[in-house]
Amino acid sequence: xxxxxxxxxxxxxxxxxxxxxxxxxxxxxxxxxxxxxxxxxxxxxxxxxxxxxxxxxxxxxxxxxxxxxxxxxxxxxxxxxxxxxxxxxxxxxxxxxxxxxxxxxxxxxxxxxxxxxxxxxxxxxxxxxxxxxxxxxxxxxxxxxxxxxxxxxxxxxxxxxxxxxxxxxxxxxxxxxxxxxxxxxxx
Numbered sequence: 547x548x549x550x551x552x553x554x555x556x557x558x559x560x561x562x563x564x565x566x567x568x569x570x571x572x573x574x575x576x577x578x579x580x581x582x583x584x585x586x587x588x589x590x591x592x593x594x595x596x597x598x599x600x601x602x603x604x605x606x607x608x609x610x611x612x613x614x615x616x617x618x619x620x621x622x623x624x625x626x627x628x629x630x631x632x633x634x635x636x637x638x639x640x641x642x643x644x645x646x647x648x649x650x651x652x653x654x655x656x657x658x659x660x661x662x663x664x665x666x667x668x669x670x671x672x673x674x675x676x677x678x679x680x681x682x683x684x685x686x687x688x689x690x691x692x693x694x695x696x697x698x699x700x701x702x703x704x705x706x707x708x709x710x711x712x713x714x715x716x717x718x719x720x721x722x723x724x725x726x727x728x729x730x731x732x733x
Contacts, residue, residue, distance in 0.1 A: 604630075613644060618729050619719045623649055629710075633717040640712040649703040652726035653677055654719050660711065661692045667707025673699050675722060698722055 553559070606629045616624025624645050631639035642665065653675060662669065664685045671691065672682035677700045685691055693699060711717065721727040 606630075611642065616643060619727070621649070621651060621728050631715060633711075633715050635715050637715055638713075639715045639717060640710065641717075642708055642710045644706065644708045645703050647703060647705050647707075649701075649707075650677070651701040653698050653700045653722040654726075655696050655698055655722070656717070656719060658695050658713060658717070659692055660695075661690075661713050663690045663710040663712075664688065665708040665710055667709075668704040669707055669709050670702045670704060671699055672701075673697060 606627075611627040611629075613625040613627050616622075616626045620643070624643055627642045627644075629640040629642065631637055633639040633641050662685070664687050666687050668687070669685040669689070670679070670682040671685060671693075672678060673693070674681065675698055679702055682700075682702065724730055
């Protein structure tokens with residue numbers, strides 16, 4: 547047993563404690579860490595199971611996707627296939643967007659973190675207030691990227707490109723310049 551002195555309210559107080567041998571402390575810490583990891587895994591599994599109907603099983607084969615015209619918030623030419631959930635509602639979603647070569651999305655933001663996986667083609671992303679094709683980074687097929695909510699960014703496409711978005715809805719887009727918003731343009 548070890549002792550030490552401490553001051554409490556100006557008075558000295560003698561304290562005692564038992565120090566476990568180093569071997570026991572590290573073993574106990576490993577046990578505690580392992581228990582925490584197992585508990586977190588169980589909670590995650592239960593949460594995921596609760597978010598889906600019991601027995602729900604669905605595969606989305608690429609040649610069977612149902613492509614529709616993109617939402618009015620995207621420039622003309624985009625096609626969308628919703629794989630899971632409803633991007634316009636609260637909750638998890640997964641959707642793919644297919645766009646032609648040369649497609650551009652002006653500077654915009656999202657209120658939630660955006661998560662993107664490039665399935666095919668090349669998705670070029672730039673950050674900032676002004677569209678500058680020379681200041682973009684290439685995201686070739688197989689690349690995953692994410693950027694925090696509120697980040698101003700813009701996109702241009704090389705070759706027909708399919709990109710998968712996933713996250714928690716609702717998914718929305720706000721253009722920095724309202725004149726760039728397809729919803730504000732007269733047809």
